[in-house]
Amino acid sequence: MPVSGAETSFDAGNETLALDRKDLAILAELTTNARASHTELANKVGLSSTALARRQKALEDEGYIQAYQAALDxxxxxxxxxxxxxxxxxxxxxxxxxxxxxxxxxxxxxxxxxxxxxxxxxxxxxxxxxxxxxxxxxxxxxxxxxxxxxxxxxxxxxxxxxxxxxxxxxxxxx
Amino acid sequence: MPVSGAETSFDAGNETLALDRKDLAILAELTTNARASHTELANKVGLSSTALARRQKALEDEGYIQAYQAALDxxxxxxxxxxxxxxxxxxxxxxxxxxxxxxxxxxxxxxxxxxxxxxxxxxxxxxxxxxxxxxxxxxxxxxxxxxxxxxxxxxxxxxxxxxxxxxxxxxxxx
DNA sequence: TCAAGATGCGCGTTGGAGTCCCGAAGGAGA
DNA sequence: TCTCCTTCGGGACTCCAACGCGCATCTTGA
CATH class of the missing domain: 3.30.70.920 (Lrp/AsnC effector binding domain/regulation of amino acid metabolism (RAM) domain)
Known part of the structure; x- marks a missing residue:
């Protein structure tokens, strides 16, 4: 189930992976700010908060995001x-x-x-x-x-x- | 600046570290659920949400928590x-x-x-x-x-x- | 005994999250 | 070419909960 309009896709294991650059931007941002709100993320990625929430949830459900964790020094x-x-x-x-x-x-x-x-x-x-x-x-x-x-x-x-x-x-x- | 009633403390580098078991419980929990709310954390640790928020902010300000990040699979x-x-x-x-x-x-x-x-x-x-x-x-x-x-x-x-x-x-x- | 710091409760405000609906874009098929 | 259908995006709205503040209380340690 592609998260968005599948552009190109490549095979990852036995599953077909199809993430566009906005999905990757979401992941990149969450890798830095895991506590960012929908609106905050939406602004950085260039989406509405609704669309962003959908994509983020999809990324979680499909397992791309495993967890949100605090990094200790x-x-x-x-x-x-x-x-x-x-x-x-x-x-x-x-x-x-x-x-x-x-x-x-x-x-x-x-x-x-x-x-x-x-x-x-x-x-x-x-x-x-x-x-x-x-x-x-x-x-x-x-x-x-x-x-x-x-x-x-x-x-x-x-x-x-x-x-x-x-x-x-x-x-x-x- | 101790986060709470300093029990014992040990030397970490040139700084004195004083975290009690509740601070450590907060860190342990945030290491797993970085997006946990104050109330949610407070229940697990055994504090009120107010006290927890103060301690969490202190842990962030003092640099124990470096960042909150999404873990990708x-x-x-x-x-x-x-x-x-x-x-x-x-x-x-x-x-x-x-x-x-x-x-x-x-x-x-x-x-x-x-x-x-x-x-x-x-x-x-x-x-x-x-x-x-x-x-x-x-x-x-x-x-x-x-x-x-x-x-x-x-x-x-x-x-x-x-x-x-x-x-x-x-x-x-x- | 006193002072300092930490806690907990209650409050009000704010901001986020979720839902619903509609419009736009792209493909498939007849 | 037209139409249907799917899919994604975006706006508006509601609701709920989180957050932060202030104050009273308690504990700790000097």
Whole structure:
């Protein structure tokens, strides 16, 4: 169900995606101001508030918008240190993977965890207050993970890019 | 400036942080429902809407809440492939770093970029539609970055954890 | 005991959200 | 070419709830 006059469309998975530039403008704006009112958004996008409300609701119903969430300034909580952790398991058996994954989701300092191809290990992104704090995390969270053969940590000195959404999303249609 | 009766406090950088469990409950809830109304939040946290509004505004003014943003379902846009890219430069001179960083921020498919310690290289997180699409990104975005000596890519087979905020944040105070 | 700050209640105002209806634009089909 | 039909946009209206203010009360800490 196209949200508006389908211009061109491309295949996304098994569904046909058809968003025009106004839909993308709505999404781009909501990515910045999730609490914007209908009228406010309507002015920025160039629609009436009625038309905008319809489109926004459609975007929500069709799942393009998953949620509205507040972005916290983690530095204000002292979490200024990002660590990339590479973890190799003793075995790549299904049971070992499951056991590891069941525990890693409980680690409170882990924000991302990927199972990687090739070397068949995991990459974690961990947030810590500082290096000493990471030592504690390593001791109390990471070293207690099951089936781990090797843990290798590297610290991020600086973050150059941090986007929630790749800019390519907002430029696909015109 | 404490938001409420300071219970205990800990040092965050150079600022003193004093959030009680109600502040943390507000933040936790807003992390999920950024569009929740004052009354709605007040009920969940156990405050009157007036008190809640004051605390929320304080949290915004003091920078704990950076923004309210819509979370898009990137899979709906076909971006189902996450790639970790490790890039080493020809030189670690300041000029080389600056030149590289000035270009990497322009890459539309890059969502994260860290300068890493130890090996002195960069780690990028790239979102692609599929492997073929990553080949295109590699060709049109990554290989055009300046001063690059080596590019090494590994694909994420699965994402086990994806949190915006480490759960540790909401459990620090009581 | 006193002062400062935080809470909660009640109020009035405002602004947003939702509904209904109509008009315009574009396609399909005879 | 004409007409029907679908779809989207926009205006007007109503209703409800959110927001913000002021004041009295309570708690906390010095």
């Amino acid at each position: 983690l530095a204000q909580f002292g979490l200024t240190t990002t660590v990339l952790v590479r973890i190799a398991l003793e075995s790549q058996s299904d049971e070992a993977l499951k056991a590891f994954e069941a525990e890693v989701v409980k680690c409170p300092s882990v924000v991302r965890c990927f199972l990687m191809s090739g070397t068949d290990d995991y990459i974690l992104i961990v947030l810590a207050r500082d290096i000493q704090d990471f030592e504690r995390i390593h001791r109390t969270e990471l070293s207690r993970l099951p089936r781990v053969a090797r843990v290798q940590s590297s610290f991020a000195l600086r973050e150059i890019v941090n986007r929630a959404v790749p800019t390519v999303v907002f430029g696909e249609k015109r | 990137l899979a709906q846009f076909g971006l189902t492939t996450t790639v970790l890219v490790r890039i080493a430069l020809e030189s670690q001179s300041d000029e080389a770093l600056k030149a590289f960083e000035a270009e990497v921020v322009k890459c539309p498919s890059v969502v994260r970029c860290f300068l890493m310690s130890g090996t002195d290289d960069y780690i990028l997180i790239v979102l692609a539609r599929d492997i073929q699409d990553f080949e295109r990104i590699h060709r049109t975005e990554l290989s055009r970055l300046p001063r690059v000596a080596r590019v090494q890519s590994s694909f994420a087979l699965r994402e086990i954890v994806n949190r915006a905020v480490p759960t540790v944040v909401f459990g620090e105070k009581r």
